[in-house]
Amino acid sequence: MCLPPRLRHFCWFLLVLLIQGPPSGHVSANPFPGWKDETDWKKEHERGGAPRRGPQLLPGLPTNISVTAGRLATLPCRVANLKGRAVSWIRQEDLMVLATNEITFTTDERFKVRAWRTGGVWAWDLQIEEATLNDAGIYECxxxxxxxxxxxxxxxxxxxxxxxAGPPEVYVEAGSRLLLTCWVQAPPRPPGPITWLHNTTPIHAEGSRGGVSLHVAQEGAKASARLSLTSVTPTDAGNYTCQPEGLDPAHVSVFVLQDEEPRAMHHDAANPSSKISAKLLILGIFIILLTHTDR
Structure with a gap:
């Protein structure tokens, strides 16, 4: 029987395959060997091999950051095996892309990205200078x-x-003790050094005045600073300022009384409206007396 030429060639091809047998080694059905191994981490893990991983976030990154208003806020992001991928920071409130890599897209110049590399790990930290209450919210790397x-x-x-603590004006008698307590809050870290000022002069326990006691106690992000002056004199009167480092200060005015007059009388003497009220009261009493006399 005579076979057509094309069919004869096909039969010879099958005969050669049967004689040689299948090629030795691994045959992959994937037309791009290795591609799936590099991308399918789950399959590779099931085979017991070490996965060839792509970009991954480092475990243990903080998900909550607290900062005091007016200070620098730093939101961390650490990526391993970045492999040329882009990293972006997005504000979830309005889905605004604040930055991609080191390029910022917001007109608010307080927002910046600080990036550096250590080995195979990249750091892409979003920094907000002078954070405000309006900056609170969720940000996503x-x-x-x-x-x-x-x-x-x-x-x-x-x-x-x-x-x-106490009113904005303090009245103390000459020769007595002045005690002022200042409370400082600086979350999330403990506050820095706290300085007491008399007018514009720093107060020191070892100063020439004598009888000065300073005590600071810290508890977490809070601290108390106590100032004590013994045997106050008129020269101790004035403005006292509690100044924590990097935070807003607090002020109190101190008046030193040199006689036995009560505080209210001194306050009224310095208040013109109190004098007017007293005069009106006396005038009213005088009119009432005249009215009763006429009857």
């Missing part, structure tokens, strides 16, 4: 992979500063 790799961070901005 994203890597442009599929699926998306992201890390949300909640920024909490709290008011901090100094508050002096």
């Amino acid at each position: 994203q890597v442009n992979t599929r699926p998306k790799v992201s890390h949300p961070v909640y920024l909490d901005v709290q008011l901090g500063g100094a508050v002096i």
Whole structure:
């Protein structure tokens, strides 16, 4: 039987395959060997091999950052095996892209990205200078992979500063003791050094005045600073300021009384409206007496 030429060639090809047998070694059905191994981490893990990973966020990154209003806020993002991928910071409140890599897209110059590399790990920290209460919210660090790799961070901005206990004006008799207590709050860290000022002069326990006691106690992000002056004199009167480092100060005015007059009388003497009220009261009593006399 005579076979057509094309069919004869095909039969010879099959005969050669049967004689040689299958090629030795691994045959992959994937037309791009190695591609799936590099991207399918789950399959590789199931086979017991070490996964060839793409960009990954470092574990243990903080998800909550607290800062005092007016201070620098730093939101961390650490990415391993970045492999040329882009890293972006997005504000979730309005879905605004604040920055991609080191390029910022917001007109608010307080927002910046600080990036550096240590080995195979890249740091992409979003920094907000002089943070305000309006900056509080959720920010997300994203890597442009599929699926998306992201890390949300909640920024909490709290008011901090100094508050002096008691009224804004303090009256003390000459020769007695003056005691002022200042409370300072600076979340999330303990406040820095606290300085007491008399008018514009710093107060020191070892100063020439004598009888000065300064005591500072810290508890977490709060601190108390106590100032004590013994045997006050008229020269101790004036403005006292509690000044914590990097935070808003607090002020109190101190008046030293040199006689036995009560504080209210001194306050009224310095208040013109009090004098007018007293005069009107006397005038009213005089009119009432005249009215009763006429009857």
